[in-house]
Amino acid sequence: MRLALGVCYLGTAYQGWQSQSTGLTIQDKLEKALAQFCDVPRVSTLCAGRTDAGVHGLMQVVHFDTLLERDASSWVRGTNRYLPSDIAVQWAQVVPESFHCRASATGRRYVYILLDSAVRPSLETGRVGWIYRPLSEDAMRQASLHLLGEHDFSSFRASSCQALSPVKTLRHIQISKRGAYWRFEFEGNAFLHHMIRNIMGCLVSIGQGNQSPDWIREVLLAKSRDAAAPTFSPDGLYFAGPIYSPEWGLPDTTPAFDWLP
Known part of the structure; x- marks a missing residue:
């Protein structure tokens, strides 16, 4: 099963999105939280657009493959339980295996x-x-x-x-x-x-x-x-996030869009 997540984060405390040996990146924190929720050694994710140190995400979209079947709200609440307060999954949705968070973005x-x-x-x-x-x-x-x-x-x-x-x-x-x-x-x-x-x-x-x-x-x-x-x-x-064809049925924004001036 392929799952897509919408993730918001404040990038101030992190060394960007992409995983590093220090473990101080958004990807590292998200993958660690997902592994804890799924009770597996590791979960590997791909993102729609990598961000640098100090850059924030209103709607980063990631996808990964998993054998664990849970409803969308369980993925959101369960993953957020293990995430620091400045990173939060906003939504989760099962997508076709043909979906790719980066390549499918227009x-x-x-x-x-x-x-x-x-x-x-x-x-x-x-x-x-x-x-x-x-x-x-x-x-x-x-x-x-x-x-x-x-x-x-x-x-x-x-x-x-x-x-x-x-x-x-x-x-x-x-x-x-x-x-x-x-x-x-x-x-x-x-x-x-x-x-x-x-x-x-x-x-x-x-x-x-x-x-x-x-x-x-x-x-x-x-x-x-x-x-x-x-x-x-x-x-x-x-x-602010990727743009996808409506056929994927993915959210276009998160509440964080309304928070910005």
Whole structure:
């Protein structure tokens, strides 16, 4: 039986998603909890999109194969019993064996939350990025238009990126503000390592008037990481989840979506 899970987590205390020898990753904690619930030595999972250290997950989707048959609510409650308080399974659903959490995804979504304040974050530490100089919404929106569509995003790619190709398609970028909080939403077919954080560095530089909106097009065409702004903080970055065809019948969001500004 193949099971899919929707998982939310706060990434502040962890070394990213992918399992490491330290055991201090989201995958390590989830697999340990699943093994305890299933009463087996090990459970191996695959995820829809790996996240870096400090990056959060609103709806990470994982799948794994198991012989244990339980109803969906038992999988949720039983696994959460063994998870730390900053990681929680939100839903569980049996899926066909043809389902693959990564390969079946038609797109992925990220959200970046940025606090615009003269005073650094306190209650939101680790949950938001921070700037103390005002941003121009119009300038950032103009700049974001240059990024839409299919492009070679080498200028926004980390040197450690393992993607086979730097060519990706950005379908949607939305920028809005609620009170002191900026919200940046990104949707694309796939993303490169550090791609969103590197785009954020450029958008913030443009929003603060350090560069013109057209500069981001020059960065894009340069196809060189050296052309772009420094990588922005991981603190306010959230993996909002993969996008699947309705035929799979999987949830599209979790309650955490409504928690964000």
